[in-house]
Amino acid sequence: MSERRRHSWMEIRDSIRGLILNATYGPGDKLPRDEELALRFGCARSTVHRAMRDLAQNGIVERRRKGGTTVRRDPVTRATLDIPITRLEVEQRGYRYRHRLIRQSVQDTPPAIMANFGFSEPRAMLRVEALHLADNRPYIFEDRWISLETVPEITSVDLTHENANEWLVRNRPYSKCDLRLYARTATAGDRDMLQAQEGEALFVMERTTWIDAAPITSLCAVAHPGYQLFTQG
Incomplete structure (x- = not known):
């Protein structure tokens, strides 16, 4: 069964980007773990992972193995x-x-x-x-x-x-x-x-x-x- 639209990776990506744009998370801030975001948004962890991968590819966040995800200190969104x-x-x-x-x-x-x-x-x-x-x-x-x-x-x-x-x-x-x-x-x-x-x-x-x-x-x-x-x- 496909996910409802509000739980698509693009919707999650836009929600996370919104938290960065409104300064809920600023440059250098560490974001919650994917598991926590999945619970918050009511979606699968893989959906959050796909959204985060897109944000990382577009220069908005940095993802490091075992280091978590942080907002870039020089975010492209600026x-x-x-x-x-x-x-x-x-x-x-x-x-x-x-x-x-x-x-x-x-x-x-x-x-x-x-x-x-x-x-x-x-x-x-x-x-x-x-x-x-x-x-x-x-x-x-x-x-x-x-x-x-x-x-x-x-x-x-x-x-x-x-x-x-x-x-x-x-x-x-x-x-x-x-x-x-x-x-x-x-x-x-x-x-x-x-x-x-x-x-x-x-x-x-x-x-x-x-x-x-x-x-x-x-x-x-x-x-x-x-x-x-x-x-x-």
Whole structure:
């Protein structure tokens, strides 16, 4: 008999990650033994073990034989928190959020994306183009390439209902990030997508992430006219 969904290893992984993100367990803290977590979550020990293995592979915890599991002192999730979840950003500004998948397909990486990742030759990746909306008005347009080698699970995600931005933030923390911010003038092609008038200034963010040397995603995000990025340190 299969486990109920709430007891799947992914649910347990997300619960443990949540305890780390909300500082219940901080850098260097030792986590409870797998047996204790299994009792706490009401699941099999093997389910906890699978969840912990994923967290370790993604640089969030360290597991040592006979030494237990500890939160990394330089956890990768610290970097992940710097990537905003667009849905939350929209809702925090008091707007109603909606997401629209425009298209997705597996394609060979073009020269610009190859350069972002440092590839010497094209690789097949999932290209996802999507629009985030605030009160049904264009907010941010995303053109994103996702590595199918590093993130094979993305093929089973319904990106019409779950946006790639939020899924990746919650499921694929990174250890390295290249970020470029700049402005460009709106073109005729931005009129329909972002309701921008030709010549208006648009904010552009290009971001490429890796876990160790493995590529995760390369994103070009273009915001609506008047968009402002606000951050606190």
